[in-house]
Amino acid sequence: MSSSQCFDNPPSLSSTCGAGTVQELGGLQTYVTGPPHSKLAILLISDVFGYEAPNLRKLADKVAAAGFLVVVPDFFFGDPIIKLDDPHFDTDTWFKAHNTDKGREDAKAVIAALKSRGVSAIGAAGFCWGGMVVVKLASSTDMIQAAVVLHPGPITEDEIDDVKVPIAILGAESDHIFPAEQLKKYGEKLSVKSELDSFVKIFPGVAHGWTVRYNVEDESAVKSAEEAHLDTLNWFTKYVK
Template structure:
């Protein structure tokens, strides 16, 4: 996670040097600690908003350190992290009045549903598209 976070810093600095004044980051569970980079970024002032999509292995300490608007999009059926844990994280985040947070549990889907789904399945496509729209709306609202 630390290497990924450190690798992100020069990219963020380069964007800012080109006049980009606000940056958002999305983290998908693509294995190992890659998904944790966005959680660490969300604990800094490097970005303005974050979205986690089907995250796993996120800890309570990491959630405690979040300091920017964050949306967490979770599968109802996730073999890595129970949706109930993210409900608790959402309750914890909601006590922080200095920024907005959002946790949404998508019914009937499993871990990875936003990027790994049956394109022929109407329900799967609908859930994936809904999560993409939720992510875009979050960034539209908070990355200005």
């Protein structure tokens, strides 16, 4: 598949999209890109649409260009959601099979595999469903050293209270899943934790999913997504070292 097909709208999903390769890591098929012997790794955890999403792989390649080994595992084992609005699709059953607690355990296996390769510091970024997994990982300094959550899923106050690593949360002005007002509230909770650096930002004029599900032909959408990508990269550059 050509690179142009990777960024069609809607995109044609293919494991051949991106500059990296698909390998097995921690028991999961994983898109791997960047310097293979880097001691610094970034784990990207997709939203429900899965690890083959072309814009997600494009972001992985961008982060890898900064010197990180970047891994994007298939947490859904070949079973991503294709269309949420399909009346024949049983959403409840899917979310039970692919719950975020299981995601956390699968992520731990990936992290262990990275450490066995000599990786000494790991950052994790998650999108919606993936952000919920990242927040769970952020409750322990043994797993990751920094976290970024982009357009979060329904994370709880208790999960925010449990965060123990530097965390950035990037949200959309218009988000039916995680409203901006809720993000502001969580930002205030994080800001009083003097022992923990945090960064909360609400992007104007965008909706849930804007960082990975944007139309590449929409100049404004691309600009907003790239701003979030830069914030993500800057956070990891600061704390994953």
